Amino acid sequence: MDKVAVDAMGGDLGPRAVIGGCAKALAAHQHLSIILHGDEAVLQPLLSGLPGAARDRLSLVHASDTVSMQDKPGHVMRHGRETSMWSAIAALKTGEAAAAVSCGNTGALMAVSMLQLRRMEGVSRPAIACLWPSRGRHGFSTMLDAGADVKAEAADLLAYAIMGATYFRNDFDEPRPRVGLLNVGTEEHKGRAEIKAAHDLIARHQETGRYDYVGFVEGSDLPDERVDVIVTDGFTGNVALKTGEGTAKLIGEFLGETFRSGWVPMLGGLLARRALTRLSQRIDPRQVNGGVFLGLNGTVVKSHGSADATGVAAAIGLAAKLAGSGYRGRMAERLVIAAQASQDAPKGDGA
Template sequence: MSLPRIAIDAMGGDEGVRVMIEGAALARRRHDRFKFLLVGDEDRIRAALEVHPNLRAASEILHAPDVVTGDEKPTQALRRAKTTSMGLAINAVKQGDAGAAVSAGNTGALMAMAKLALRTMPGIDRPALSALLPTLGDSDLVMLDLGANTECDERNLVQFAVMGAAYSRIATGRERPRVRLLNIGSEETKGTEDIQAAAAMLREAADKLSMAFDGFTEADKLGRGDVDVVVTDGFSGNIALKAVEGTARFVADLLRRSFASSLRSKFGFLISRPATELLKHHLDPNNHNGAVFLGLNGVVVKSHGSASALGVANAVALTARLLEENLTERIKADLARLGADNFRKSAKAAE
């Protein structure tokens, strides 16, 4: 059974067409059910497809004369949505010409375009940016929000928890993902009023939701593997994510320097190479590539701008899995169980 085709913004990312096409081709070789709508400069896309006949046979090209630049403001990009590869890829999802869109372009512009074109689903006030982080456990960690919303109230945090749990059930296979709120301490008395209120709401609604709410967690415990979903506002989430990424690069660079410091160290590297290769694989962001905009009436995935072809292929595979597992419908069903309308009214009444 073939999946709905995936719209690829072929012009996004640091290297644009070459990496995006190579990534899509790699994904297609792994999964021959994938079909694509490649959006961007038609001549450049056709040239890149010459060495990928398997992808060419499964793709249609949609010409886009313009490109959203990396430093372009979202408001500027919105004005050119009808002519840019990013805007036309998202519009293909809106029109039903594609089941999902993948872009490695400007994150702010992608969020603005996706939110305007696809709108947020009923019961969700704001979409959130979510990603998978590696852990010491058996599965990755779903974390949100990672920068879409710098300020969030308790209602937003509860909605993020519902969306993150639905995503985690697909990513980890757990029927009841373990969910926690990011806080400055694990004690029940810690945190802002919004975090405290969100925790109270999640405890009260625990029986209605397919999740196990476990209270709070701290940023230094993100990689332990004892939690499946971590919920926070976009300001704290973005800082935490970049701290994790920076620490991973620091460890990798430190090991590289240590092994190159002497002949004995180089010999030690040869002995320990299997372990270091495993560490490199675990920390490589290309193996966890693909941030998802949750809460929209459609699937939009953001690939890292510097992702390799492998990273793009993994983002495409993630997108296909979300389509296959009906992520959007799962979130809607969970919101219905929560009683989103009653929740929204009670939250407003409490203000």
């Protein structure tokens, strides 16, 4: 059984959407069991509507309090012990669950996860990895950090390269992922100082991390076939992720207007409807919902705050898959080798 702890509260659509997602995930994965964390008085009535088969693999742990989207991470770290988010992560720490999922406040989730699970050796900034629809061989690329931290030094970016490559290798069965470093141009002389330093570090550690480094990539390369893993700081990554989502949504709206602009295009849209539905699924962020926290001693998946049942189910499915894969052990090994190599290496400034 893959046991996943789910924070039932804190998503924009409330616990009903989360429980709907649990039901979908339980129906899709026979070896999944879920521990739901949240307010019993709210959740118990919602559970009664579930089919018996799903109900058997779902248990409930009461938590009286909820983290809101407005709560500051520091506040939750100090006063959040009674929240459903804290409780879900605690289940990971005690080993009751093998992975945890929450739709709640990203900053608070990262803070609570770091506090309880601690960082892996060699990691000073954990990262959030997300999937990006791509024209590449696997249909997706991975970008990290998508928003765990607003800054990243060169050593952090190297850790992201190693973590991202391990994650991508695990998820897509790709022996040698190609890693690119996000910059404002592909020429060697461009970018900020920490990015130029990271460029050298990531190139030097290709064998440690078992990836091929393709060099600098630009925003337009995020869906490109020449790269599998895109490394960047969490500020830039978060802006890129939301810009991509926003652009896709805008074009979707424009496309809808196009087909409603007269009866001839409307007929065209009807004829192409099934193909267009497949297209919208292909670029629907709900289908690949879930940012994975990398660099912690535990597997935490952050679902989109506005995720509906389909989105929540995708995040739970991802958590279950990761829980069973053992990727963290392999990641830890490579991070330790890279950290040791950096300590042993002569410093670039001649010291």
